[in-house]
Amino acid sequence: xxxxxxxxxxxxxxxxxxxxxxxxxxRSWESNANESQKVLPGIxxxxxxxNLTWKDLDEVFVANGPGAYTSLRVGIVIANSIAWQLKIPMxxxxxxxxxxxxxxxxxxxxxxxxRDKYLIxxxxxxxxxxxxxxxxxxxxxKAPKPSKTFGQAVASIDLKxxxxxxxxxxFYVRPPDITIPKK
Numbered sequence: 179x180x181x182x183x184x185x186x187x188x189x190x191x192x193x194x195x196x197x198x199x200x201x202x203x204x205r206s207w208e209s210n211a212n213e214s215q216k217v218l219p220g221i222x223x224x225x226x227x228x229n230l231t232w233k234d235l236d237e238v239f240v241a242n243g244p245g246a247y248t249s250l251r252v253g254i255v256i257a258n259s260i261a262w263q264l265k266i267p268m269x270x271x272x273x274x275x276x277x278x279x280x281x282x283x284x285x286x287x288x289x290x291x292x293r294d295k296y297l298i299x300x301x302x303x304x305x306x307x308x309x310x311x312x313x314x315x316x317x318x319x320k321a322p323k324p325s326k327t328f329g330q331a332v333a334s335i336d337l338k339x340x341x342x343x344x345x346x347x348x349f350y351v352r353p354p355d356i357t358i359p360k361k
Contacts, residue, residue, distance in 0.1 A: 179236045182221065182260065183332040186213045186253025187245030187273040189290050189317045193220045194329030195228060196239075201329035202228055213252040221256075235266055239332055239340075242270040243349040244289060244297060250348045258345050269340040272349075274299040277316050279331035280324035287316040291351040304351065 180202075183194040191213055192206040203224045207216060225231060240257035243250050261268035277287035288296040291304030296318055298310060307318060315321050326334070 180230070180234055181237050181239050181332075181337065182235050182257075183239045183329060184217065184221075184253045184257050185241040185273070185276065185328050186217065186249045187241040187243050187289075188328075190328075191216070191249065191253070192328035193217065193224060194327075194332060195224050195230070196329060196333045199333045201327070201333050204327055204329035206328060209246070209249050211246075211248055213249045217253060217256050221260075232260070232264060235260070235264060237261075237267045237269065237337070239337060240268070240270045240346055241273045241276055242346050243272060244291075244351040245273065245348070246290075246292070247350055250350065254346050254348050262345075267342040268344075268346060269337055270343060270346045271335070271340055275335065276328065276331045277324075279334050280326045280328075281315040282325075285313050285315045286311050288314050288318050288321075289351065290317040297351055 179198055181196040183196055185192045189209055190206050191209045194204040195202040205220045238257045238261045240254055273289055274287055281287055286298055288298050288310055291297045295304035295306055296310060297304045315324060
């Protein structure tokens with residue numbers, strides 16, 4: 179089973195090709211709202227490097243959030259499009275589930291929510307770093323390095339236990355800022 183895994187929900191975007199429970203190849207980069215320029219070429223580069231084609235993919239996995247509006251949408255639209263075009267199953271989960279595979283069980287993962295605020299699982303309001311619990315991993319400044327990469331974390335999740343989805347809908351750290359039209 180060859181799985182394409184996509185994460186554009188984090189400060190560090192990532193792609194991985196996972197065969198059964200082993201990471202074949204992985205790419206990651208600091209997200210600079212450039213996912214529309216990096217995700218598809220990155221997937222193609224990984225497939226080419228491993229002498230694979232699009233038709234070799236058996237399923238797509240994508241992190242569905244929470245994350246930044248534009249980056250998250252790009253990754254999810256690409257995942258939805260690949261699964262639809264190839265007629266292969268698609269699965270997803272939130273970024274906290276992925277982070278929980280990457281850090282010690284006693285730790286807490288925090289994801290960037292913009293404007294120097296962070297979100298932890300179970301909280302619906304981003305908070306400043308000073309108000310968060312100790313032992314934080316994730317996207318905070320000076321966070322300890324996780325023990326697993328994105329690809330290794332996805333490979334350790336029982337993907338078959340996640341439901342197959344026709345389309346994945348994103349959920350955001352905070353709603354997009356909408357400008358009211360001038361009269």
